[in-house]
Amino acid sequence: MKRPHFLLWFSIAAMLFLTSCMDKEEKVYDNPADIPVFREMNAELTSPPFVPRPAGKRKAKKLIVKMEILEKEGELTDGVRYMYWTFGGTVPGSFIRTREGDEVEFHLQNHPNNKLPHNIDLHAVTGPGGGAESSFVAPGHEKVFSFKTINPGLYVYHCATAPVGMHIANGMYGLILVEPEGGLPEVDREYYIMQGDFYTKGANGERGLQPFDMQKAVDEKADYVVFNGKVGALTGDNAITAKVGETIRLFVGNGGPGLVSSFHVIGEIFDRVHVEGGNLINENVQTTLIPAGGAAMIEFRVDVPGTFILVDHSIFRAFNKGALGMLKVEGEKDKKIYSGEIRDDIYLPEGPGIQSMPTTDEIVASEVPAKSFEEQMEFGKQAYMQTCFACHQAEGQGVPNAFPPLAKSDYLNADVDRAIGIVLHGKTGEITVNGNKYNSVMTRQMLSSDEIANVLTYVYNSWENSKKVVTKAMVEKVKNSK
Amino acid sequence: MKNQVFMLVFTLLVFQPLLFAQSKGMVSIKGSRYIPLYGRDSTVVEVNNFEIDIYPVTNADYVNFVKKYPRWQKSKVIKLFADASYLSNWKSDLELKDSEKPDSPVTYISWFAAKDYCECQGKRLPTVDEWEYVAMSDETTKDARNKASYNQQILAWYEAPRSNENKIGQHQKNVWGVHDLHGLVWEWTLDFNSVLITGESRKDVDKDSNLFCGSAALNATDLMNYAAFMRYAIRGSLKAKYSMKNLGFRCVKDINDKINENL
Numbered sequence: 151m152k153r154p155h156f157l158l159w160f161s162i163a164a165m166l167f168l169t170s171c172m173d174k175e176e177k178v179y180d181n182p183a184d185i186p187v188f189r190e191m192n193a194e195l196t197s198p199p200f201v202p203r204p205a206g207k208r209k210a211k212k213l214i215v216k217m218e219i220l221e222k223e224g225e226l227t228d229g230v231r232y233m234y235w236t237f238g239g240t241v242p243g244s245f246i247r248t249r250e251g252d253e254v255e256f257h258l259q260n261h262p263n264n265k266l267p268h269n270i271d272l273h274a275v276t277g278p279g280g281g282a283e284s285s286f287v288a289p290g291h292e293k294v295f296s297f298k299t300i301n302p303g304l305y306v307y308h309c310a311t312a313p314v315g316m317h318i319a320n321g322m323y324g325l326i327l328v329e330p331e332g333g334l335p336e337v338d339r340e341y342y343i344m345q346g347d348f349y350t351k352g353a354n355g356e357r358g359l360q361p362f363d364m365q366k367a368v369d370e371k372a373d374y375v376v377f378n379g380k381v382g383a384l385t386g387d388n389a390i391t392a393k394v395g396e397t398i399r400l401f402v403g404n405g406g407p408g409l410v411s412s413f414h415v416i417g418e419i420f421d422r423v424h425v426e427g428g429n430l431i432n433e434n435v436q437t438t439l440i441p442a443g444g445a446a447m448i449e450f451r452v453d454v455p456g457t458f459i460l461v462d463h464s465i466f467r468a469f470n471k472g473a474l475g476m477l478k479v480e481g482e483k484d485k486k487i488y489s490g491e492i493r494d495d496i497y498l499p500e501g502p503g504i505q506s507m508p509t510t511d512e513i514v515a516s517e518v519p520a521k522s523f524e525e526q527m528e529f530g531k532q533a534y535m536q537t538c539f540a541c542h543q544a545e546g547q548g549v550p551n552a553f554p555p556l557a558k559s560d561y562l563n564a565d566v567d568r569a570i571g572i573v574l575h576g577k578t579g580e581i582t583v584n585g586n587k588y589n590s591v592m593t594r595q596m597l598s599s600d601e602i603a604n605v606l607t608y609v610y611n612s613w614e615n616s617k618k619v620v621t622k623a624m625v626e627k628v629k630n631s632k
Numbered sequence: 633m634k635n636q637v638f639m640l641v642f643t644l645l646v647f648q649p650l651l652f653a654q655s656k657g658m659v660s661i662k663g664s665r666y667i668p669l670y671g672r673d674s675t676v677v678e679v680n681n682f683e684i685d686i687y688p689v690t691n692a693d694y695v696n697f698v699k700k701y702p703r704w705q706k707s708k709v710i711k712l713f714a715d716a717s718y719l720s721n722w723k724s725d726l727e728l729k730d731s732e733k734p735d736s737p738v739t740y741i742s743w744f745a746a747k748d749y750c751e752c753q754g755k756r757l758p759t760v761d762e763w764e765y766v767a768m769s770d771e772t773t774k775d776a777r778n779k780a781s782y783n784q785q786i787l788a789w790y791e792a793p794r795s796n797e798n799k800i801g802q803h804q805k806n807v808w809g810v811h812d813l814h815g816l817v818w819e820w821t822l823d824f825n826s827v828l829i830t831g832e833s834r835k836d837v838d839k840d841s842n843l844f845c846g847s848a849a850l851n852a853t854d855l856m857n858y859a860a861f862m863r864y865a866i867r868g869s870l871k872a873k874y875s876m877k878n879l880g881f882r883c884v885k886d887i888n889d890k891i892n893e894n895l
Contacts, residue, residue, distance in 0.1 A: 266865065267866050288866070
């Protein structure tokens with residue numbers, strides 16, 4: 151009880167002190183539109199997941215923003231290409247950071263190689279079309295318009311050229327922050343994350359350059375739901391990072407076009423959320439709703455080390471469509487807050503049995519069978535990263551005491567048919583691998599014979615294993631001998 | 633009166649072979665009524681008979697043109713009629729850059745230049761309604777707009793970079809015998825901005841509302857024709873002096889003129 155009192159008095163004192171200072175130097179404007187601007191400056195623009203330096207403490211300025219539109223091909227996930235339309239070459243587009251009272255001179259540049267006209271609707275703009283009517287720009291041209299930032303908050307911007315949905319679906323969205331006078335509270339780290347849904351002609355994972363599918367978009371049946379424009383933009387080496395004890399602010403937006411995000415960080419509670427990016431602050435939030443074309447500012451302190459998973463808690467989107475990111479926190483453990491695993495006991499109320507995913511459909515064979523050993527390795531690696539990686543890990547090292555290693559694995563190399571059988575039917579019960587005992591469950595995997603042949607070939611030819619080549623025929627043989 | 637009508641019909645029948653003797657490099661289009669994505673009133677428009685170039689105008693065609701009409705050479709063109717990008721893939725007044733092919737469609741052309749080119753050939757630019765009328769066909773059907781394959785093929789072009797550097801005639805001709813309306817470059821039309829600027833002041837004030845956000849959807853007749861949306865959008869973004877990498881043109885000719893000639 152003592153502490154809050156102290157804090158309260160301290161902040162009142164600080165406020166008095168600050169206001170008295172400001173009274174001397176600066177006038178306080180009731181209407182932000184009256185805030186005068188001092189000098190010009192070029193806006194610092196950043197690619198996701200990074201954000202520019204804070205702007206709230208500087209004076210309001212004439213801020214020049216130069217945003218280039220690029221239509222360019224990129225990778226949506228392993229082996230899947232997509233023609234993105236971008237603001238600044240990235241999805242989401244470059245982060246724009248302004249403060250209340252800034253006069254933004256916006257230059258929208260449409261690269262001459264682009265095929266289409268574009269424009270920009272910034273939700274931070276007060277005016278018709280949010281700037282769209284003044285910024286409609288043909289390829290090879292530049293449009294300039296200006297606006298005053300009069301409402302602090304975190305806002306989405308997007309292209310609003312017909313067909314609007316398609317321009318957004320192809321990646322034309324980003325965030326613009328208007329900081330209040332004096333800025334946001336200081337934090338240790340800030341990151342920029344934006345969710346978007348993608349609609350491709352082929353099903354999720356189908357290789358090659360995938361065109362946009364307008365029927366799926368109209369039906370809002372997304373093939374991919376991702377953070378920052380592609381599957382894996384925030385995982386593995388691309389994960390965002392922090393240290394124990396630091397406070398983090400996430401600027402999270404949702405470009406849509408179709409889906410609303412239930413943004414959640416597994417293993418963290420949001421200390422403060424600027425609901426919908428505005429002034430309303432909610433505390434101790436587990437999952438915050440981010441509407442399509444909306445945003446939220448999320449702040450939390452990380453207290454324990456580990457990997458925290460960012461998801462859209464419409465959870466199939468996270469595990470099957472790509473809406474998954476990682477926050478890696480380094481530092482000392484705090485057993486008071488989180489003990490870690492204390493004991494591992496067997497609990498089998500219904501008797502031991504193989505778990506399997508319910509299935510209604512026959513597994514469809516991969517549409518493009520591998521033609522060579524190299525292709526088997528390539529496709530096998532893709533399947534591995536999608537299916538096996540979570541437990542057996544990137545280098546096949548497994549997880550001690552939980553998931554057996556595939557690297558230099560005596561158990562694996564001893565019997566190829568047994569290995570095929572395990573992928574086909576799953577495995578439960580105790581096994582010994584490289585001298586260590588494991589007792590856990592692997593579900594049967596939903597892979598076609600081709601895919602099993604590829605993934606096992608990849609595993610056998612990686613990490614000092616026995617270099618066996620597994621063929622579809624070998625898989626079929628094991629399958630039929632069941 | 634009846635007699636006159638009879639005479640006219642008779643003459644038409646007699647001269648029919650002549651009427652269908654097409655101009656070189658052009659095919660005849662039989663006019664009709666149809667509903668475009670956007671019309672002035674989003675209703676039926678009527679297209680008369682006309683002839684249209686089988687291919688877009690090529691770089692080689694345009695070289696010949698500027699030789700004959702020096703006012704359209706790169707260094708001599710009046711800035712009011714063509715912006716700084718005009719013929720920017722040419723190395724001099726009469727020569728293309730080495731990387732450019734003579735039989736690629738000519739691009740980096742302003743509307744003024746395209747219009748004058750056609751007029752110098754005794755032709756004119758097609759109207760939006762005429763262009764869309766011919767372009768709504770595929771290989772087998774005059775109006776293929778509701779076929780999924782039709783839309784997909786056109787949309788695929790938006791994902792193919794640098795297609796303006798391809799040669800003409802590599803796409804299947806449509807049912808009229810016209811090549812490359814889709815898949816190569818955008819094309820100028822005579823009244824490219826007519827959907828936006830109606831000429832009526834109250835509507836003109838509101839012209840911005842036609843092609844972005846909700847009002848685009850309100851006025852359109854077919855929300856699934858995304859490819860057409862894009863064509864109307866690109867036209868709306870243009871000004872007559874603009875010259876762009878992905879924008880070329882072709883010409884048309886009224887058939888009525890021909891009737892008069894023949895008569």
